[in-house]
Amino acid sequence: MKLRTILFWTHLLTGCVFGLFIAFMASTGMLLAYQRQAFTFAERNVSISEVKPGARRLPIEELVRRATILEGTPPPSALILRDVNEPVCFQTGRFTVLYLDPYTGASLGHGAIRVRRFFATVEGLHRWFGISGGLRSRGRSLKAAANLGLLVMLLTGFCLWWPTAFRVRYLRPIVCLRRGLKGRARNWNWHNTFGIWTLPLLLVIVLTGTILSYGWANDLLFRTTGNAIPAEDHVFRPAGALHVLSSSPRWEPLLGRAESQLATWQRINLIVPDDANAPVLFTIDSGNGGKPQSQGELVLNARTGEVLSWVPFRAKNLGQRLRELARWTHTGESVGIIGQTAAFLAAAGALVLVWTGLALALHRLRAWQARNARVTARNQAAPYFIPVCEARELKAARSVAGSLPPSPQSPDHRG
Incomplete structure (x- = not known):
């Protein structure tokens, strides 16, 4: 069996098994592409009243206490924005928030629920x-298996796409959409054209998705870069945070220290401590929250305010940088709106590939069934035609024999 045949059937069978799952992930990925902008637009009216001259913000620990009273449990984090007209946002769940007026402590609601x-x-x-x-x-x-299936199809598809020669007549049908085509010809043209143009984007999405989905892929990333595998993320303990709040902590001076750490800061995220003896962690961001290369982590002593560590993105080891980029590059947010649009188009391209690929597979199946039906019909009808065929063959043989000259060994031969 030829290598190309092996690649073709691997590509075809993998697509048949995982095609619908990949289409499902692509469609939901398209819906998630602009969720950051969707939140901003939907919550554009969540704002505080006009700030009076000389008004001072309440201490951040007091705002955390008020959020705890309103929610019944301490929030894991508090987001402070540089704009003085913006409220403080408390992340109470993965997709749930609470907004407070930083000057009065009044609740501004839970945003666009x-x-x-x-x-x-x-x-x-x-x-x-x-x-x-x-x-x-x-x-x-x-989902992780379907992601790997897509990786197999991308690699085998690229090998199958590779033209015989890089000339216009060979490249045009597989890199340009052609008008006037219908049925199988159109699906073949679209499958090849959309496949090659979305291949780089889909490879980035699939590879970053593999790192996010599999622990072994995440560990392999750090081993390949020669860096130690980091410990698992800390799990927030609400009971511990309640104990810390009852001891009257003073986080406002620490917040001021965090603000002075980076002059261009736009967002500061306070991770609410759940251990009285633990340091206080701030994530300082000079971007919009989706670009890890604009962020840094500041760790302060909870009692003295001493800087225990300041780790901007560029100071992290290669494994950590790649891991953080994998999270935000998977959605395209690491490069802003352009990256999000590229991720959206790649997901749309994946939908076209699934549609045209399954259509081509169905056409192949129907052609195979038609061939089998013809062979079966011929085999079933064959016994009725065998006597006729034998009679015809015997008559033809006699005719040919009568037209040949006698052989020298024949008794009829005259020397």
Whole structure:
């Protein structure tokens, strides 16, 4: 069996197995592409009243206490924006927030609840096909397998796409959309054209998705770069945070120190401590929150305010930088709106590839069934024609024999 035949059937069978799952992930990925802008637009009216001259913001620890009273549990983090007219945002869940007026401590609501709930549902569909409970891990495993399946199809598809020669007549049908085509010819043209143009973007999405989906891929990233595998992320303990708040902490001076750490800061995220003896962690961001290359981590002593560590993005080891970039490059946010648009177009291209690929596979299946039907019909009809065929062959043989001259060994031969 030729190598190209092996690649073709690997490509075809993988697409048939994972095609619909890939289409599902691509469609939900398109919906998630601009969720950051969707939140900003939907919550554009969440703002504080006019700030009076000389007004001072309440201490951040007091705002955390008020958020705790309103929610019944301490928030894991508090986001402070540089704009004095913006409220303080407390992340109370993955997609739930609470806004407070930083000058009065009054609640400004939970933002666009329906929009956030919608994106929470779509993300659940994208990450584990919406499966809940104990079966969620199976949904996550299925999604990760489909992601690897797409990687196999991209690699084998590129090998199958490779032209015989890089000349115009060979390249035009597989790199340019052609008008006037219908049926199988159109699907073949679209499959090749969309495939080659979206290949680089889809490879980035698939590779970063593999790192996010599999622990072994994440560990391989750090081993390949020669860096130690970091410990698992800390799990927030609300009971511990309540204990810290009861001891009257003073985080406002620490926040001031964080503001002075980076002159161009736009957002500061306070990770609410859940241990009285633990240092206080601030994430300082000079961007919009989706670009890890604009962020740095500041760790301060909770009692003295001493800087224990300041680690901007460029100071992290290569493994850490690549891991953080993988998270935000998967959605395109690491390069802003251009990257998000590229991710959106790549997902749309994946939908076209699944559609045209399955259409070509179905056409091949129908052609195979038609051939089998013709062979079966011929085999079933063959016994009725055998006597006729034998009679015809015997008559033809006699005719040929009568037209030949006698052989020398024949008794009729005259010397």
